[in-house]
Amino acid sequence: MKAPWFILLLYILVSCHAVDKSKEQESELQSLVIASDLSNQQIKSIAEDAQGHIWIGTFRGLNKFNANEYHQYFCADDSLGLPDNQIQDILLDSKKQLWIATVNGVCQYTDQDNFVHIPINASNKNMVQLIENKEGRMFFNAVLQLYAYNPLTKSIDCVIPNLDPNHTFNVRCYIDDNDKLWVVSPRALVCYDSSTLVLKDSISLRGTPSYSFMHNKKELWLTGNHTIAIFDTQTHQFKELPQAIKQHPLLSNANIEYIHPYGDNSLLINTSKHGMFYYNFIDNTVTHQEEDGFPFEVPPFKISKIFTDSQKNLWFGSLDQGISVSYHYKERFNNNNYLRSALENKSVVSIAAEKNHNIWISTLMNGLYVYDIQNQKMENITIEKLFPQEKQRAIYVNQIFVDNANDIWMTATNNTVLKCSYINGNLKIKAQYNVFYPMSITQDHYGTMWIGTASVYLYALKQGDTKFRPIKMYDTRFTFIPSLLPLKSGSVLIAAFNQSMKLIDSKSLQIKELAVSPQDMKTSIRRSVFIPTAIYEDTQGEMWIGTVSNGLLCYSPQTGKIRPVPGTACLDISGIEEDKQGLLWISTQYGLSKYDRIADKFSNYYAADGIGGNQFYDRSSCPLPDGTLLFGGTHGLTFFNPADIPIKRNIPILFQDLKIDNRLIRPAKGECIDKHLSYKPNIQLKHYQNSFSISFAAPDYCEHGRVHYHYMLENFDKDWIDAGNNHEAYYANLPSGKYSFKVKITNNDKSIIEAEDAIQVTVKPAPWATWWAYSIYFIIAAGIIGLFISIYLRIRSEKKLAQKAEQEKEQEQRVNKMNMSFFANVSHEFRTPLTMIAGPVNQLCNNPEISGDNKALLFIVQRSVERMLRLVNQLMDFHKLENDTIKLKVSKIDIISFLQQLVDVYRTNAKEKGITLNTFGLEDSLLAWVDEDKMDKIFGNLMSNALKFTPIGGCIEVHLDLVNREEAGLCFALTEKDKDVQFIQISVSNTGQTIPDNKLDKIFERYYQITNQNEGTYNWGTGIGLYYARSLTQIHHGYIKAAKSNNGQGAVFTFILPINDISYTENERSKRQKSQTDAFPLIQEKTVYMKNEDSENTEKQNSILVIDDDTEVVHYLKTLLSPYYRIVYRFDANSALQALKEDAPDLILSDVVMPGKNGYEFCREIKEDLQLCHIPVILVTAKATVQNQVEGLNTGADAYVTKPFDPSYLLALISSLLRNREKVRNLLGRATQTDKLDDNILSPQDKSFMTNLYQLMENELSNPELDVARMTEMLKISRTKFYYKVKGLTGENPSFFFKTYKLNRAAELLVEGKYTVSEIADLTGFSTLSHFSKSFKKQFGVTPSEYNKT
Secondary structure, eight states: OHHHHHHHHHHHHHHHHHHHHHHHHHHHGGGEEEESSOSOSOEEEEEEOTTSOEEEEESSOEEEEOSSOEEEEOBOSSTTSBSOSSEEEEEEOTTSOEEEEETTEEEEEOTTSSEEEEOBSSSOOOOOEEEEOTTOOEEEEOSSOEEEEETTTTEEEEEESOSOTTOOSOOEEEEOTTSEEEEEOSSEEEEEETTTOOEEEEEEOSSOOSEEEEETTTEEEEEETTEEEEEETTTTEEEOOOHHHHTOTTGGGOOEEEEEEETTTEEEEEESSSOEEEEETTTTEEEETTSTTOSSOOOSSOEEEEEEOTTOOEEEEESSSOEEEEOGGGGGSSOOHHHHHHTTTOOEEEEEEOTTSEEEEEESSSOEEEEETTTTEEEEEOHHHHOTTOTTSOOOEEEEEEOTTSOEEEEETTSEEEEEEEETTEEEEEEEEEOSSEEEEEEOTTSOEEEEESSSEEEEEOTTOSSOEEEEOOSSSOOOOOEEEEOTTSEEEEEOTTSOOEEEETTTOOEEEOOOOHHHHHHHOOSSOOOEEEEEEOTTSOEEEEESSSOEEEEETTTTEEEEEOOOSOSSEEEEEEOTTSOEEEEESSOEEEEETTTTEEEEEOGGGTSSOSOEEEEEEEEOTTSOEEEEETTEEEEEOGGGOOOOOOOOOEEEEEEETTEEOOOOTTSSOSSOGGGOOOEEEOGGGOOEEEEEEOOOTTTTTTOEEEEEEETTOSSOEEEETOOEEEEOSOOSEEEEEEEEEEOTTSOOEEEEEEEEEEEOOOGGGSHHHHHHHHHHHHHHHHHHHHHHHHHHHHHHHHHHHHHHHHHHHHHHHHHHHHHHHHHHHHHHHHHHHHHHHHHHHHOSSOOTHHHHHHHHHHHHHHHHHHHHHHHHHHHHHHHTOOOOOBEEEEHHHHHHHHHHHHHHHHHHTTOEEEEESOSSOOEEEEOHHHHHHHHHHHHHHHHHHSOTTOEEEEEEEEEEHHHHHHHSOOOTTOOOSEEEEEEEEEOSOOOOGGGTTGGGSTTOOOOOGGGOOTTOSSSOHHHHHHHHHHHTTOEEEEEEOTTSSSEEEEEEEEOSGGGSOTTTBOSOOOOHHHHSOOOOOOOOOOOOOOOGGGGGSOEEEEEOSOHHHHHHHHHHHTTTSEEEEESSHHHHHHHHHHSOOSEEEEOSSOSSSOHHHHHHHHHTOTTTTTSOEEEEESOOSHHHHHHHHHTTOSEEEESSOOHHHHHHHHHHHHHHHHHHHHHHHHOSOGGGSOTTTSOHHHHHHHHHHHHHHHHTTTOTTOOHHHHHHHHTOOHHHHHHHHHHHHSSOHHHHHHHHHHHHHHHHHHHTSSOHHHHHHHTTOSSHHHHHHHHHHHHSSOHHHHHHO
């Protein structure tokens, strides 16, 4: 009971501890503020740390910028904040350590997002500059003194006490390429060795320069007070000014305030009054900020600092206007500052380019502009100059087009079309046309001008015409034609609002629809209706259609298919152009898209990428000869050369802040994070800190507006979460466990994954959910479980008696069920012996005397009765085995004589089956204590098994040996209970299939059968014979086993029995002792006489094939049928099929239940064989149910006889079937076609065969050379099969049957009376009339002439 109180107390302590920590954090937060703007607009210093953050020092506070927000750091009361809020300088040293200089000391930024103050051993702590030499030694410029950092004491010491002896209070320090320290003041240049601080040189200055700059660590530029000088630190001499600067009218006498390197070969020189200059010291050129070629737009404020970050972006710090950035990535767009500024915020609705390098630009509100590319001059042409008579109307030129003759065509909103020329700066109107609201204009390859209007009409002006011709394009009340495209084929493609696209022939003006299936259009136009905006034919001949709301479509003239092309920046397309690389550029209502057709990939650009704006006007685009593309929009003009657009780079990911319950967490030892998240520490959260947020950033400052964030907390989130531009992830009530917080970024259209990173998060379990808490729970639970177990055991003991009674009842039911199953299996075995009894008995009743064959029948009856008794006894003994009531009764007998009698019983069966039966060791005599009944059953089961599974021609061997205990122990595992020292060893071996090694023990199990034909069929049937033999052997205190034959073919079953009375108890020994005569009886030979008919007419007798696996049944049927028929017998279906191929019988008698292929399968195979299907089949079986009979007849059997059967019924049935077969033969011998035969005479298969045969003979009736070879070829049947089939159906060979058919047909022709005898002889294929007459008389007994008279 103490555990819950302990857990509660621990929870209170943890909670109190958490509150104290939170208060401590609140006090620390005073030195850090997160904001969207700078802490102050006066910029003092700019730097970049190793992770890509931009640090901005101001007059009040330090700012860390991550492209999304500013972390503002201030001076705090503790030692973890800044020394002072006024920042003087920031430097990232060679060890990636960030140093911050303030007016009140120096500090270092740590990975715990705080600062470490560096002690200064001096009173002057105003550090204005941070310097590092090549050795990594840090120097601090304090104007009056120079300080250096001592890494041993981790403090700052004064190394040059009098840095400014002239008290100019304007001192800057630099390290040159030789690691020399240069101190620059308005009065002098002083050089020191930066390692030893030994004075090396001192140079006096003239002109009192107020600003200095070290260029490439080799040159000192000294400027200010309208002077400029360059000092070479290598030669310690002044250099001559470059001619470009020296001769420049402004820069040569300007007051230079700031110099900054730009790229690898240029300097940016900022002046106090004349702005900024771009000096290329390789080309020796100077470009003013307002001149064309200046690389960027200079911010309009007083510049105090310039910094170039690792991404080559320029950061401009001002004295009072904060920060401005010139993104390096934007330099490829709109790099003509003059053109950009002249059209800035002027809506450019149309653009066209002349051949003489003039660009015509139409604006919405400011008229026309003509820009001369070569002279870089621009002229404004007002609308009043074009239309002086319409000064009061708001008119603008909506389309400009330059034709092949370099004439300028303008369509205006006052339904006017102007044709103008522009020569030497003079605009001249050559012609004026009235066209209702023109929307689009183009010229085809034949020089015809085409204008699409806001109506159903298209206007055409052929060369030489003076007036536009209206052409009605659509039969509808309303539409408009915004898009025209002259094709390379000479036609013009017209696209109109909510109408099908059409083609018009430039010469004949014939109109036809563009071949596009309605299904393709339905697939492409998913939103609204078809509203075309721009059409373009690329260099490959494909047509690109821009639409409103349905994006970009592509039409292939080769296939006639149109398809949507998804991926543009916006689904409202404005213009389409193709660059020299084969890439398509598509302007839209929100952004600009580049499409690579080979890669099937879009790259989208927006205002954040420097394109100027996002919204473009329809059809306001054109290319220039040098490859530059122009697009007009609401922002003005976007112009660029696609070859200059670089491939975008990858963007890094930085984790920023961790907030718990919306409170910012500062790194500290023992806290959930020990470093700032940008250093990717493992986040260790307590159970009550499981509601938190993590912010992240991609410090790519030129593209931060386009960065698209995705995040996922692995093991919690199933999929990535699309955060868009949001850079913070929130999680609440997170279960305890280990997680991985992953962030990836893509561009705005998600086409490129640019970076991915992860940080590990662990939420610790609550105290009551830890392992030791669960241990306590386990102990308590174990006690409770123990209590329940004791209760359960008591209840269980009470129910045990009831369960035992129930189990006994269930056992009894199982035994009954087993007995019933056994009786059902053995019942089949009873029917065969009953057949053997009933048959001979009926025959004896019909015969008045017993002699000869009747004597043989008596022997059959005797054997069958004995077998039936054995089966019945076996059945009863098996029942006794199950109930453990069988008893052993041994007596002393001559075991050899007893075995000889048993072997003689099976010798006849072996002979009938063609099996050789050999015995070994059955000579002389041997007295042994044996139970004759058990011995008979053990040996009988082994012999029956051997006879059943030994193939015809096989061999069975019986061996008897007398072995001692030692020899018996080699084969069997004898125990102490085996007292005898002598044993009889009897083995029965047979040839045939072997028993697999893994089945040698299993075949003695009850009901176990080997049913796989590849492994043998031992124990086939009920599966109890060998189990029964083993049980009897064990009762007899013996052993039995199975093994493979020595030659690898067949099996050997061996059993041993003790022969002396010491092995048997008093109750097991019989009290009666046999006499000497009983022990050694005289054996009398018995001769069985079987009637065998071998008369001369044997060959004429009908033959019957008998198939049964039981030799007794075969022997009986042979005895029964051989007086009347020639008998052929087989013991399995496979050998019977082989016999059928050798000699087809007249009738087949078959058993159903046989090993391998059963009787049903055998019958079905016969009836499906064309050669054998005519042979009658009788199934003789012990399966007597109606279902069995129906199944047998369905296989095609002609009759179904159940066992036991009446011999007279079987004989009568056979005789009836054979007589019917003979009648069919006679009918077929006299018939000439099957149509005259009854339907039930022949089976469908036989009837089809005979019909084909009759047809063949009829067709070949007059052919005297028709023979069997010709017949088989035409019927496509083998010669042997044809012979047996005809012979079986007609009783005649094919040649004789064909001759008989000819004579029958001749008789029919004679009766008809249409032909003479000579003609009939010729028609029926007889070569001579005499041969015909002789054959006819032999067949019918009269000559043909006499037959006709009768």
